Amino acid sequence: MADSLSDLEGAADLDPENPYVTDPDLDFRDVDDLGEDEAETQATYLREAVRFHDYRYYVLNDPVIADRAYDRLFERLRELEDAFDLQTPDSPTRRVGGEPLEELGTVEHVVPMLSIGSSGDAEDVRDFDARVRRELDGAAVTYVCEPKFDGLSVELVYVDGRYVRAATRGDGETGEDVTENVRTVESVPQRLRGDHPDVLVVRGEVYIPKDAFQAYNRERVERGDEPFANPRNAAAGTLRQLDPSVTAERPLDCYVYDVLAAWNAPEADEGAGDGTVREAWAAWRADEASVADLLDALSGTVSASGGAHASGIDGLETQWGELGRFPDWGLKTNDRDRHVEDVEAAIDYRDDLREARESLNYDIDGTVLKVNDRAQCEALGTTARHYRWAYAYKFPPRTERTTVTDVVVQVGRTGRLTPVALLEPVQVSGVTVSRASLHNPEELAALGVNVGDEVRVERAGDVIPYVDAVVEKHSEGAYEFPGECPVCGSAVEYDGPVAYCTGGLACDAQLVRAVAYFTDVLGVEGVGESAAEQLVESGLVGTDVADLYDLDVDDLAALDGWGETSAQNLVAELEDARHPPLGDFLAAIGIPEVGPTVAADVAAHFGTLDAVLDADEAEYEAVEGVGPTVAEHVAEFLDNERNRRVIERLREESRLGEPESPEAARAGDELDGETYVFTGSVAGWTRDELHGLVERHGGSATSSVSSNTDYLVVGENPGTAKREAAEEHGVDERDPEAFFDSLAERGIDVESRDDS
Structure with a gap:
């Protein structure tokens, strides 16, 4: 084995006895036949081998085993870790995603992540060069040129060679903590290779390759999900997921291009190095301080201007040297990076890259010039927002x-097939x-x-x-x-130029989307596209949306990623949504072109669900705010036998109370013009009763927060989505006591439900 490894680049760190590097034997013994010592040895070899194969694939772009073999090694490692409790913090298996997060926290960057000036005019780039040389007293300047990626900038932190943190750029000083999500990115190593610094902080760009983006979008569209608009938005949204397992399913990648900080602990007999950082390092090694404490100490010793190194480390004297060291440590760089002699060569580089733009497998919107010498970068410094030693030469906008x-x-909620x-x-x-x-x-x-x-x-x-x-x-x-639905295989039928899937709500795409939409409109938190898909695939919602009201806490808690608390919360949310206002109900059942505003107009006009169901197209068109196209959609939807059956299940089998118009029991107009949203539980009141209370006194009670919302009433155990939306739109929050006090001040009696 030693001979077979000797010629492989990157194999120097491997145990020469590792059997999983070249031509691995994939015929593993059953896990039950292994002893603990044998399992631990095999797992150690597998971790080492998987890291090596990641390096060959992502950094060198030169794999030595087939994808199928790699997948088997990875799966075997996971089997051993699960069976013998052998998980390690930096195991490759952690890339599959951990437990869902309550929210993304924020962290302070070790070094501020500043932006750079930019222009699409070559003369502005030449002016930048002239300013650089003038401020350096005419010294010779060379540049490193890189593609300007259209992704999401991140800070990656390694301590003692182990990945410990990742954060988005945020405002430059602080960013969102996306450590667990970035951990799932296969090109981001969990452990550095070779002779790495004791602390290394780098800047990179998370993105989605174009071919992977197209393939993933195709999968989404074919199963009825909305495709992502572009790779950058998809990468940004994926990186901010609260469930790392969702991030792990999406094809993120990462290039690294800058050292923000690097530090080596001095030898015990050396007096070199900042004392604060040295003490923090010693405390961390002794488990007496956290990584955050160590990084806080380091952040006070380095500058944002480019000389961001607390101790001299070979190769980091120049930008080009940094790019050369990254692969040694297992970090992926871009093969289009170049070191050029002057600004004219940098302009030529940009023009060449523009010509090659369409052939690249990643989105770029220009190029970046960086002064190569780090000492010169330090001398040039920064403004409050920008590096003075870097500049972006952007491409012109694309044509149409x-x-x-x-x-x-794409399969819509109503079965309509749209190319x-x-x-x-x-x-x-x-x-x-x-x-x-x-x-x-x-x-x-x-x-x-x-x-x-x-x-x-x-x-x-x-x-x-x-x-x-x-x-x-x-x-x-x-x-x-x-001629068949791409999701369920049912026959396609035509109504004029429009094609429909005949599978109805038996088609998973329609049912998943119907469940997600129904719960979203009714303000039921805890059910998005992912959860809706899980409910349908598990069979808990197998017929139509009415199945939601039969969900059982025990069945929900048994689903992957769920627990008893989240199951209880969802069942309680659904219970609160059993008797929605008529407008909300009409919006939730998914009539094409009928959103909350139109649905409210229809509800106010007809008053009851029976009146809505008995009307015809001409009567729908008579509703203020409803034109001929919408009236046609309403009539077509409500005349559909399949949709009528769903409505009857919701109503007649007592899964959902008879929706009422808010005008049905008007008691006053004290709250006229005010819109309320409720989240969490209010002791002694159901959500329907609270909505009814507001509406009977002239106000509006909606299920979601928007810019039109006046008050968010926050009860016990509230969800996060509505509070975040309220903060975004500047909506006033009130607790239940303040809410009821405000009603009493207006003469609304809430002592008795009958009198309210």
């Missing part, structure tokens, strides 16, 4: 002409567009569009992107619309 990379069929073009991302009116509607099969055929064609993209009303025309044909014929 782009290429169709795929055509997928969607997935596109090479393009700027249209200042917005990045990566998908565009093809409307319906008839329009798709008329356009003659197919994968590979170059198309012109416009935005209807400067909002909705759509394919306007094929400007250059690179395929044969138009995309062939499927």
